[in-house]
Every structure is written in structure tokens, then in C-alpha cells.
Amino acid sequence: MQGHLAEFERAGVALVAVSYDSVAVLREFAERRGITYPLLSDEGSQTIRALGLLNQHADEQVRFYGVTPRDEHQGIPYPGIFLIDEDGTVAEKQFEQSYRHRPVSALVLDEVLGVAEPEPAASVRAERDGLQVVAWLDAPAYRPYQKLRLHLAFQLNPEVHIYAPPTPDGYVPLTVEIAPLEGLSVWPLAAPEPRPFQVAGLDETFLVYENGFRVALPFSIDLTAGPVSLDIRVGYQACTATECFPPDVLTLTLPLESEDLIRD
């Protein structure tokens, strides 16, 4: 979050974090990581409880990961964020299902604040059938359980469209997959609303993407595995008003460095 503080400031948004840690723990954490925004100490979790945010599934979630619940697992909030409007009301809230997952701040900026994300630092490109794809990641490195997004920017030639799900039998919709990796969790693809498309002589209505559009695939890697390589498969079928190319798969590869957890 600290890395994006200037963007939050420009967007006119105050940033505050709340945890059950003592002031001493937060002071040490802030000094070590150079954090200047307020880290609030809810030692004893009174505020977390009063807000109804106490994670009542903590034991169950901890056991799911094969860990024996410990005292430190008690009193944690459900991990998430509230965006409060100028008038003090809740404009948006987003929570993660598991205490282990934390949203990366670029995702927060983009999804919650609607702040344009910076240009990709490193990207890869593929091109075929009147279709160009550029892929990049929110960050050059992952931390275990931190949500990152794979972004894909598509540019289609003017006469070309590709299909969005659901498709009639015999047609292939756009799919984005990351090849299995140990510890990989993937969330549903975020894609724009497709456009209805009628083909002369056919009763079926298709949903299509045309021109330029972007999609994002949230994912996390839930272990410390060192640097990894993301093999990305983009499945699609490109058509014009008069003909269709066979279904095809574009493959792209993005390197992803590894950062350690805050504490191992």
C-alpha cells in the first residue's frame, strides 16, 4: 500500500489499516517497512468485534491449511477493505474468503477507487488471426497469498470478433488460463460486458468482443517457491462476418519473481 500512497493522495483518499497488533508491534513494522500512513492498533479486537468483523471461521480456515489453531489466530478480522465516502457512508466493501489472502494494492486502486493503473513495466505480446494480445502482471514479484492480477489487453482487427461465454455448440469462447503450478489459486476472469451479435441466416445470438478490450485474471501463489514462470493460455475463436478461423490457443510466458512473507 505504501508504494501507492501518492496515488491514494492524488485520488483524495485517506488510507488507514486496522489490526489487533499492539502499538509496539505496529511501530516496529512501520519503521522496518517505511510505512507512513496510520496503522491502527485494536489490541483486544474490541473495534473489530464491535464492527462485526471478527473472523468467526478462523479455526476452520486455519485447519483447512493443515495448521493447528493457535492463540494468535483468535481476534483476527475477516481480511478486507471498506471505501468510505466523503459523507462517511460505506461506498464499497471487499472481503476475502480466507484469512490468508490479501488484496494487492494495485488491485484495490483499480477496482475500488477507479484509479487508472500505471503502464505495465514488463509485458509479452502475441499475435495471430487478426488478434493481438499484450499480457502483464500487477507486480514483478509475488508474496505468498497476495492477490495479483494477470492483465491481458486485446486488440482485434476491425472486421474480427471473438466469442464470449456462453457460446452455442461448436463455437469456442475466450478463456484465459494459467498452467497449473504448485500453490496456484485462480479467481474468475474479470471481463467487460460482451456485445450481442446476430449472424445473418442463423437464429442464434452470439456474445462477442471486438476492437480493443482488457480482461484481468486474479491469482495468488500460496507458498514460497522462488521465481516461477507463468505459462498463459488464451483460448479463442476469431471470426469475421463471413468466415471463422478454427479455434486456437495463444500461449504467452511471463516470469514472476518471489518475495518473502513479512515473517516466515
Added chain:
Amino acid sequence: MSTLPAIDFDTIGPAVGAPFPEVQLPDQHGRVVDLHALRAERRALVVFHRSASW
């Protein structure tokens, strides 16, 4: 294989459109921060997270 419990977050915590309650807590310097005074009529992003130490 076991699965994580499904949690309906619409029903957990302050609802969208509702006033966010008063929050007064000490920050990392030990100074008590009033959330709504701090944001001073600006928007605020409040992040709830598990411990900074694990």
C-alpha cells in the same frame, strides 16, 4: 478434500450505504486517531488485516 467455509460478506460488517461507525484507536506512534476526523471529509480506504507480525 475439505473446503473453505463460504462466507456471505454482504451480511458482515457495516453495509454499503450505511454510515461507517466511529473508530478511535491508537496508531503506530501511540496517538489516538479518530477515523472520521482524520479523513476530514475526504474519502477513506480502511484495510482490515491479520497481524503485522505473522
